[in-house]
Amino acid sequence: MWPPPNDADTVTRMRAAHERASAALRVTVDRTQAEEAWGFAGRTLGRPVMTPDSPGWLRIAATEAGQQITTFWDGGRTAQQALPASIPRPALRAIHDHHHDGWDYRAELYDRVHVRPLAVTTVPRRLTDSPKGQWFQALRRSFRILATVSTDRRTIEQSYLDDVMPRILGEPITTTSPAPWVTAHGDLHWANLCGPTLCMLDWEGWGLAPAGYDAATLYCHSLFMPTLAAQVQARFADALSTESGRYAELAVIAELLDTVHSGTGLDIDHAGLLRIRATHLLRRGIPRQQEGAATRPGQT
DSSP, rough: OOOOSSSSHHHHHHHHHHHHHHHHHHHHHHSOOOOOOOOOOOOGGEEEEEOOEEEEEEEEEETTTTOHHHHHHHHHHHHHHOOOOOOOOOOOEEEEEEEETTEEEEEEEEOOOSEEESSSSSSOOOOOOOOOOHHHHHHHHHHHHHHTTOOOOBBSOOHHHHHHHHHHOOOOOOSSSSSOOOEOOSSGGGGGGGETTEOOOTTTTOOEOOHHHHHHHHTTTTTTSHHHHHHHHHHHHHHTHHHHHHHOOOOOOOHHHHHTTTTTTTOHHHHHHHHHHHHHHHHTTTTOEEEEEEEEOOOO
16 A cells, blocks of 8 residues: 555545546545545555445546556456455445546446455565464465466566566576476565455456466565564465575566656665665675576466
8 A cells, every 4th residue: 555646636546536436436424534545656446335135345447548558457347257255355236437527437346355455565564463373374375276377467567577587686597487487466465465464455466477476576575674574484384485486586586676766656676675675685695697698488
């Protein structure tokens, strides 16, 4: 989750769009729950709502007309269609699309979950609850189930890794995963995970990614809390301590550090910790290409 955007016009526009979607779907904002969940730069807005039958959660996404990135625009819908119910997540009930003043909006009405996100920011300095052994077991089980899902969606593109990994981590470096890509959540940080019972939120970016990508993402978002980071590393050692896990972690680090270069606001202290971690991983012998060798296309 992110703070409300600094641009007052964006806040007004998104709240108005949420009200229009609420009317179209015949739900009302639950004023007893003064909660708003903003996405980066105000691109999404979620609010608790009441339906005729039960509490719900209405999330809207916005993009300038005709500029939808299909992977993210259709993520919620395709997750509901393709992912097994055994992966704990809120069920999608309805979708409503509308266009207004040069913007396209997608509204998604979900069941409201009765557990809370474990953090209020993507890179927390404390959690709202401490995940226990059973919670981690449930997350590992969800990873295993998710990896069996067949899809042509991609959380991240090989062409992007071919660009970002040498640019951020230095050349020469292999940009091809040593293991097959598998289906991943794609944005697994603590604000998208609920406790004390596991529930996984925000599936807009799910798809194929390097093996170990989700565990690496969670670890990289835990670095402000060394004890928690160590726990994640231990719980997912089978994924993270392997050659493919180290590769996945370098891919995640390069992706996150690229947001500094693009000006999208990665915390500077977090960036410093990621750079230290990347140096450590590279010294541990991540396979590098010989000077002048060509990068092979990724195989998924």
